Amino acid sequence: MSEQATGRRGRASARAPAEDAGEGRSVGKRPAVKAAFDKKIVALVYDFDGTLSPRPMQEYAFLPKIGAEAKEFWAESNRIAKEHGADILITYMHLLYKKAKEKGIRIDRDDLVAQGKAVEYFAGVEEWFDAIGEYVKIRAESHGVILRHYLVSSGLTEIVEGTSIYDRFHNVFASEYWFEAYDMPYPKRVITDTGKTQYLFRINKGIEDLRVNINDHMDEGARPIPFSNMIYFGDGDTDVPSMAVMRKNGGHAVAVYPPGKAKTKCVDLFKAGRCDFFAPADYRRGSDLFKRTCLLIDRILADIRVQEEVWRLGRGLK
Numbered sequence: 001m002s003e004q005a006t007g008r009r010g011r012a013s014a015r016a017p018a019e020d021a022g023e024g025r026s027v028g029k030r031p032a033v034k035a036a037f038d039k040k041i042v043a044l045v046y047d048f049d050g051t052l053s054p055r056p057m058q059e060y061a062f063l064p065k066i067g068a069e070a071k072e073f074w075a076e077s078n079r080i081a082k083e084h085g086a087d088i089l090i091t092y093m094h095l096l097y098k099k100a101k102e103k104g105i106r107i108d109r110d111d112l113v114a115q116g117k118a119v120e121y122f123a124g125v126e127e128w129f130d131a132i133g134e135y136v137k138i139r140a141e142s143h144g145v146i147l148r149h150y151l152v153s154s155g156l157t158e159i160v161e162g163t164s165i166y167d168r169f170h171n172v173f174a175s176e177y178w179f180e181a182y183d184m185p186y187p188k189r190v191i192t193d194t195g196k197t198q199y200l201f202r203i204n205k206g207i208e209d210l211r212v213n214i215n216d217h218m219d220e221g222a223r224p225i226p227f228s229n230m231i232y233f234g235d236g237d238t239d240v241p242s243m244a245v246m247r248k249n250g251g252h253a254v255a256v257y258p259p260g261k262a263k264t265k266c267v268d269l270f271k272a273g274r275c276d277f278f279a280p281a282d283y284r285r286g287s288d289l290f291k292r293t294c295l296l297i298d299r300i301l302a303d304i305r306v307q308e309e310v311w312r313l314g315r316g317l318k
C-alpha cells in the first residue's frame, strides 16, 4: 500500500507514473477506454527545512565544517543577496563554497551526501512513513490505493540523499550542484519558493522526468495525481506559493511549527486560508499532526471512492 522508493530518485530518471500505477496502462499510449479507475495515488509532499528537520540541513555538518556560525552565515548570505539584487538561494549556494574555498576545505559530492547522516528530524519523522502507510492500508476500502511521499526542497539534493529517510520518498526535488564543470561547485538546479510549485505540477501531471517540458497543456482528467489527492506540508513564508497552488487547485496543506515554540506563522497561514490545519511538528503516532493528517487522508480516500463510483456509473452508460 505504501509505496517506497527503491532506487535513486530526484533527477531526470524518475519513472513515469504509468509504470507503477498497476492499472495496466502503457507508457506513451493511452487506451480509449481505461480498464479501471486510475486516480488512486495519494501524494504527501513535504518541505524539508523547518518541516521535517528543525534546522536548515546545511547547519548540521556543512556550516560547522567550514567554521561558520549559522545565524551569521544566513544573515551574511541574505545581506549579499539584497545588496546585489541576487537570488537568495543562488547566493547561499555560492557562499557555502566560497567560504569553504577560503578555508581551504574541499567538500565534494560524496562529502555532501555523507553530511546527510548528521541531519536531525522532529520527533517521529523516521516512523511517520510506516505509520501513515499503515493508516492508509487500514482505511482504504477502495482497492489499489497507493501512497507516495515526495520531497520538494530548496535545500541540497546531495545532503538529502545521505539522510536516513531518503528512500522513503518516491521522488526528491531539491537544489543541486554541478561538481565537475568548474573549480568551485556551481548551481545545477535551484528550487526557489515559487519554483517549488513547478514540482507540484510535475507530480500532478505525472511528468517527473525533468528532461520533459512541464508546460504543455494536459486535461485535468488525464493528470494521474489530482491535487485533491495531495497534501503539502510546510512551515512558513517560503511555503506560501506551494500552499496557495495546492489549495486553489482543490488540494490540501498543513503547516507545522517547532513544538513548544511560537506558532504565530502557522496561525497567520491558517487565518489567511493557506492551510487546512496547523500543528506542532511532532510526527509521532497519535500527535495532533498525525491525527489531522489522518483526517485529511480520510477525506481523500472518501473522495477517491466517490470518484470511482461516478466513473463506474458513467462507464456503464457507454
Ligand SMILES: [Mg+2]
Binding pocket: 047, 048, 049, 050, 051, 234, 235, 236, 238
Ligand atoms: Mg521550510
